[in-house]
Amino acid sequence: MNVTRGFSGRPRVHNPGLPPGQYDARDDWPVLSAEVTPDLAPADWSFRIDGLVERPHTWDWDAAHALPASAYAGDIHCVTGWSKFGVRFSGVSLDAFFDVVRPHGSATHAVARSHTGYTTNLPLADLTGGRAWIVWEYGGEPLPPEHGGPARLLVPHLYFWKSAKWIAGITLLDHDEPGFWERNGYHARGNPWEEQRYSGD
Amino acid sequence: MTETTTPPTRFAVPGRIAVGHETAATWQTATLTGIRRETPRAATFRLAVPEWAGHLPGQHLMLRLTAPDGYVAQRHYSIASAPDDSGHIELTLDRVPDGEVSGWFHTVARPGDTVEVRGPLSGFFAWPGDRPALLLGAGSGVVPLMSMVRHHRARGLTVPLRMLVSARSPEELIYAAELGAETTPVFTRSAPPGVPVGRMTAAHVAPLLAEQPAHGWEAYVCGTNGFAEHASRLLVAAGQPVDRIRIERFG
Ligand SMILES: Cc1cc2nc3c(=O)[nH]c(=O)nc-3n(C[C@H](O)[C@H](O)[C@H](O)COP(=O)(O)OP(=O)(O)OC[C@H]3O[C@@H](n4cnc5c(N)ncnc54)[C@H](O)[C@@H]3O)c2cc1C
Numbered sequence: 001m002n003v004t005r006g007f008s009g010r011p012r013v014h015n016p017g018l019p020p021g022q023y024d025a026r027d028d029w030p031v032l033s034a035e036v037t038p039d040l041a042p043a044d045w046s047f048r049i050d051g052l053v054e055r056p057h058t059w060d061w062d063a064a065h066a067l068p069a070s071a072y073a074g075d076i077h078c079v080t081g082w083s084k085f086g087v088r089f090s091g092v093s094l095d096a097f098f099d100v101v102r103p104h105g106s107a108t109h110a111v112a113r114s115h116t117g118y119t120t121n122l123p124l125a126d127l128t129g130g131r132a133w134i135v136w137e138y139g140g141e142p143l144p145p146e147h148g149g150p151a152r153l154l155v156p157h158l159y160f161w162k163s164a165k166w167i168a169g170i171t172l173l174d175h176d177e178p179g180f181w182e183r184n185g186y187h188a189r190g191n192p193w194e195e196q197r198y199s200g201d
Numbered sequence: 202m203t204e205t206t207t208p209p210t211r212f213a214v215p216g217r218i219a220v221g222h223e224t225a226a227t228w229q230t231a232t233l234t235g236i237r238r239e240t241p242r243a244a245t246f247r248l249a250v251p252e253w254a255g256h257l258p259g260q261h262l263m264l265r266l267t268a269p270d271g272y273v274a275q276r277h278y279s280i281a282s283a284p285d286d287s288g289h290i291e292l293t294l295d296r297v298p299d300g301e302v303s304g305w306f307h308t309v310a311r312p313g314d315t316v317e318v319r320g321p322l323s324g325f326f327a328w329p330g331d332r333p334a335l336l337l338g339a340g341s342g343v344v345p346l347m348s349m350v351r352h353h354r355a356r357g358l359t360v361p362l363r364m365l366v367s368a369r370s371p372e373e374l375i376y377a378a379e380l381g382a383e384t385t386p387v388f389t390r391s392a393p394p395g396v397p398v399g400r401m402t403a404a405h406v407a408p409l410l411a412e413q414p415a416h417g418w419e420a421y422v423c424g425t426n427g428f429a430e431h432a433s434r435l436l437v438a439a440g441q442p443v444d445r446i447r448i449e450r451f452g
Contacts, residue, residue, distance in 0.1 A: 001267055001271060002230060002267055002315065002317055003267050003268070003269050004266040004267050004268070004305070004314070004315070004316055005309070005314050005315075006305070006309040006310075006314075007266045007267070007268050007274075007305050007309065008268050008269070008272075009266075009268045009272045009274055009301060010274075010299075010301045012272070020273075021265075021273060021275050023274065023301075028452070030426065030450070030452035031426040031429075031430075031450055031452075032450055032452070033448065033450065034325050034326070034447060034448050034449070035443070035446075035448060036433045036434075036436075036437055036443045036446050036448065037430060037433070038443075080277055080452070081275055081276060081277070082452075146426065146430060184323055184324050184325050185322060185323065185324070197263075198226050198319075198322070199226070200226030201226055
């Protein structure tokens with residue numbers, strides 16, 4: 001351990017919900033996006049799942065909202081170091097979308113892409129079983145554009161760069177294919193509890 | 202059987218360079234060798250990093266401090282110095298009220314102290330010096346942009362480079378003495394006599410975009426999220442293509 005002289009850190013209570021190397025952002029919700037925030041109206045939003053699926057399908061705003069509603073209440077963790085506790089998002093579980101397109105047994109990975117062209121890769125298993133959502137509300141209000149509104153992917157058990165903002169689609173593959181930040185040195189999976197920040201961690 | 206659509210990538214900007222995986226993953230010990238006050242709120246910390254793999258202007262690193270009980274605090278900091286072979290890098294830190302890491306740097310740190318760093322990180326905001334660069338920064342957002350300006354000077358580059366920086370007042374303008382003809386400062390609270398006070402506006406951006414260098418500007422925007430939203434919208438409104446705007450948000 002490389003102790004820093006004179007550094008004790010802020011007085012803290014041990015928080016078992018805080019992954020290693022993270023701090024509690026409390027009321028802050030920092031915005032980290034390398035792109036210009038797009039002006040994307042709900043009427044212009046669509047979401048498509050294709051690739052290794054039986055029936056590729058595209059939903060528009062109303063069709064997506066017609067699926068059974070589902071919510072997430074819990075924590076989120078950003079690779080830049082902040083975590084946010086007790087947040088509430090609502091939308092639809094990805095399972096409901098997958099029920100429609102029916103993934104092939106050969107599908108192992110996914111690439112999520114946004115309406116901006118941003119991409120991020122995920123193991124398919126991280127998107128199923130009630131662990132991922134398409135969300136359009138935060139704390140009961142429409143999701144703000146700079147946080148990915150009108151709709152973003154939410155995969156709260158992974159670092160937040162995996163939760164692609166302005167989600168446009170998911171393509172299922174039988175292999176892993178790095179996305180935008182993963183090609184820029186970030187970890188392929190991004191599990192906060194194992195501190196999978198950068199490739200090689 | 203399967204059908205894949207590739208939507209138009211209207212906004213996405215490709216990364217400029219690939220980042221070495223090993224260097225990004227390895228923590229190194231950095232020794233503080235000097236502290237230079239820049240403004241009442243900001244100071245530059247010079248660090249000897251013997252194993253530093255080098256960086257490109259615009260890149261940042263991750264820094265961590267460790268308490269005796271094992272608690273670690275890690276934060277990202279942009280690299281202020283231009284790439285050189287001095288075995289040193291410089292960071293410029295704003296003093297954030299109650300800031301855990303910036304507070305330690307501003308009140309405790311002295312030459313000889315060691316901290317840990319890993320990097321350089323993110324090829325996305327990097328500027329290798331190849332394309333005309335239009336730089337918009339506010340507050341400590343000027344830090345990675347200054348690395349670009351210093352690189353431009355050190356290498357005697359002729360590719361056009363212009364910078365707009367916003368500061369509350371002349372006293373709070375980081376690197377004031379070093380800024381040259383490439384820079385236009387904008388003051389939001391108080392300004393020297395004859396200089397208007399106010400936010401960055403379309404009128405600041407328009408003359409720069411009117412210059413139209415060959416192959417167009419690559420724009421780099423850095424600062425708080427509020428500034429990044431404001432400045433990137435000014436650029437888009439003035440005709441800068443969205444896929445030629447790179448944004449680094451400090452949170
Ligand atoms: C890519 C990148 C590059 C950056 N480059 C620079 C740079 O070049 N220069 C620079 O100065 N900054 C830079 N930053 C910002 C930097 O990473 C830090 O966010 C900043 O220095 C503040 O850290 P801190 O530990 O001093 O403050 P923190 O301790 O994180 O505090 C920040 C704010 O949150 C409040 N706060 C946080 N936790 C608590 C708590 N538990 N209890 C009470 N209050 C709390 C504090 O009161 C304060 O207002 C960069 C950020 C990024 C993402």
